[in-house]
Amino acid sequence: MIQFLQQLINGLSIGSVYALMAVGYSLVYSIMSFSNFAHGGVIMLGAYFGFFALTLLKLPFIPAFILACAGTTLLAILVERIAYKPLRERNAPFLYFIISAMGASILLENIVIATIGPTFRTYPPVIPRTPIQLGALAVGRLDLIMFFISAVCLTGLILFIEKTKMGKAIQAAAYNIKACALMGVNTDKIILIVFGLGGFLAGVAGVFFGMKYTVYPQIGNITTKSFIAAVFGGLGSLPGAVLGSVLLGTIETLVAGYLSSQFRDLIAFVILIGVLIFRPSGIMGKTTVDKA
């Protein structure tokens, strides 16, 4: 029982970080109907930004964290302006967006390999490694912080989308971007905000991933799993992305804990294929149909 709870806590903590990444995929998908594969690259650079802010600039943790998030926000917006905006202006088919996204992803990874190098780097020990004892449970401080900050960020995002005028405009654009423009909404600005939000959360996730594991140019590959989580929950749905991520994180840690960590990714992909076969729109995917 103790072991199960322990695994559950680890699962929730890692799942919440998947959620930070997954909502980035979902937000962009909901508006532009393509999967922004460059998102993984932005997360990877978030990990590097945080790492260098701590080691080179010798900033304290919180300013370093904020700097990393500001960096990824700008980077995500830059990717949109360079890789996608020219395609949007030409009304290019969505396949072109996916190819451009893959190109941007490969570009980001190789820029890092060419300039920073392919070596693995370890974050300085900012958060003490000693766990907190809660009765018989030992909870990692980093896991606790990851879970808490992720929950705050995701709640903030959902409140923004649900409660503000701009958030409603984002939802309207997700349903039909042309009709949204007809309401006087500057849809170019909406797209910018969506990429900025995704980029900010990518920074949070990147720093956490760097701290939890190590920093290396292919760290973006991990984000494949958050993409799976987004599909699992229903691509384009924010609550779906969060739910899918938490479920995936939990299942993964339980598999690693009870079966073998070798099986962890295998299970992730089996779930993805299963979802695609039996429920292609995911747990909470868009299913509304237009009436004539």
Add this chain to the structure above:
Amino acid sequence: MLKIRDLHVSYGGIRALKGISLEVQAGEIVTIIGANGAGKSTLLNTISGFLKPSRGEILYKGSKLAKRPDLVVRSGICHVPEGRLIFANLSVLDNLRLGAYLRSDKKAVLEDLEKVFALFPRLKEREQQMAGTLSGGEQQMLAMGRALMTEGDLILMDEPSLGLAPLLVKTVFEIIETIRSMGKTILLVEQNAFKALAVADRAYVLEQGRIVTSGPVAQIAGDPAVRAAYLGSKSGKSCG
């Protein structure tokens, strides 16, 4: 109010509009009739800033009209698109509020909301319902109400009667007249030429990207060529 001069628009390699000139005066209902593919929707989408003209100009209230959809709305033109395009994932109330996206005077917005609810009591009853659950006719009313919330003076309507039952078609045209009586100007694109000519003051007939004839509705409805092509029969009653 709206003046279009020698407008040419091409997209996807097709010359959709080949030199359109037309004018809409304040307070008028002007209709553009024509077959499928004549360029009616293209014309509205160009006015709204979704398509860029290759030649010609659009003047609104004496000055050149902006070429980006949100700026067109800001200058006072709203567009009820073909297929309504209501936000099915949002409530009826949220749909109407989005119409007022650019307005900051909350009191005036609330007053207009009441006006829209007075015009469409069905929307008031369904205020909190997801717009996607509305019937086709209710969705058309929502699309019109949403456009009224933008506070535009000129309303572009694209096929408002499309896909509606005959009884609802009648209601939609009654609403168009009511909206005009509220001080709005309307540019109406319709395939239902018979109904459109009954409600409008003037009409333009669009064929393959060109205006072939125009004038007061009585004159257009009496034109033998128009009658044969768009009113379907000699009596001119079969399209109702």
